[in-house]
Amino acid sequence: MARVLINLPQRAKRGDIMEIKTLIQHPMETGYRLDNKGVAIPRDIINRFTCTYNGDEVFQAELFPAISANPFLAFSTVATESGELVFSWTDDRGQTQTETRQITVE
Amino acid sequence: MNFLLRPLVALATTIALAAAPDERRSGYDIAGPEIRAMQDDDTANPGNLWVLQGETLWGKPTGAADRSCADCHGDAQMTMKGVAARYPAFDAVLARPLDLEQRINQCRTEHQKAEPLAWESEDLLAVTAFVARQSRGLPITVSASLELRPFLALGKQLFEQREGQLNLSCSQCHDDNWGKQLAGNLIPQGHPTGYPIYRLQWQSLGSLQRRLRNCMTGLRAEPFEYGAPQAIALEFYLMERARGMPMDAPAVRP
Known part of the structure; x- marks a missing residue:
């Protein structure tokens, strides 16, 4: 589906705070615009983002129409165990994009 | 005499250059710290989403010839290095300069036997961004060959008209x-160092021609059609005007 860029460390020390940055391609159509025939363009935004770390939700966000296209989200979490982080974005059409990244904690 | 004077002339030139530093500033040079940070961080620069897509397209066979860009050009990191910094470039068969987008489409129709991609x-945009990305940090070095002189003159005239x-002319604002x-x-100053650019106002990537049309609409002038000879001449003049400045595509601009 959409292109995604995720930046997180591949390795971290236990207890370290790591910053995670995500960027996803999405039009974030507000629903307030008209096309060139004057017909309203239906709203299509990513409305929810979650990040789970070994199954536990560590971050979630609700998104609204004023957020720009290709939303960039950065957040931090504490490195606890080696394992996987799962990122998922859900939009108004009900499509969900899921990405998985591995991390090694020493 | 001439022979004796030569070192003196060289010395005088050096002093003159030192006294008049390069006053050219790219959009990056005058951008605020937030926009620079966004451009410099590969995960924060949305232009890289198109670069990623371009990388996929580069390796994907297409058209009746079922060839990919990579089948001829190989690894873009090697073969496309500095290429975007040399466009628009002269095409001997057509006897006119082509910009990077036109060159990509020429390759598609002639070698891949595929339909040309629509402007914008x-x-x-993805293939152009991917190719332009390979010139990051390299100086703009468009050709100074004789055949291109008339196009350069046309571009300069359009810039000043x-x-x-x-x-208003372009020059009245940007010079x-x-x-x-x-x-x-x-x-x-209007130096095209970072095209295609991710413009925050557009919330999308866009070409230099889109930017020029945007400026012209702002002047309430009739914009050039995409691919019009005047548009290419103006692009070429702008690149010549920015000769030597480092490329920073895909750039982020307000």
Whole structure:
């Protein structure tokens, strides 16, 4: 589906705070615009983002129409165990994009 | 005599250069810290989403010839290095310069036997961004060959010619008044170092031609059609004007 860029460390020390940055391609159509025939363009935004770390939700966000296209989200979490982080974005059409990244904690 | 004077002339030139530092500033040079940070961080620069897509398209066979860009050009990191910094470039068969987008489409129709990509389409922007990315940090070095002189002259003339209901030339803003405010915006010198750019106002990637059309609409002039010879001549003049400045595509601009 959409292109995604995720930046997180591949390795971290236990207890370290790591910053995670995500960027996803999405039009974030507000629903307030008209096309060139004057017909309203239906709203299509990513409305929810979650990040789970070994199954536990560590971050979630609700998104609204004023957020720009290709939303960039950065957040931090504490490195606890080696394992996987799962990122998922859900939009108004009900499509969900899921990405998985591995991390090694020493 | 001439022979004796030569070192003196060289010395004088060096002093003159030192006294007049390069006063050219790219959009990056005058951008605020937030925009620079966004451009410099590969995960924060949305232009890289198109670069990624371009990388996929580069390796994907297409058209009746079922060939990919990579089948001829190989690893773009090697073969496309510095290429975008040399466009628009002269095409001997057509006897006119082509910009990077036109060159990509020429390759598609002639070698891949595929349909040309539409101007400003996601795929064309993606391939252009991917190719332009390979020139990051390299100086702009468009050709100075004789055949290109008339196109350069046309571009310069267009740059200096007043037009539109506001009756302004490009030069009046970008040569004479750069650094000042135009409503809420800082007027840049107009060096095309980072195209295709991710423009925050567009919330999308766009080509230099889109940017030129945007400026012309602002002047209430009739914009050039995409691919019009005047548009290419103006692009070429702008690149010549920015000769030696480092490329920073895909750039982020307000």
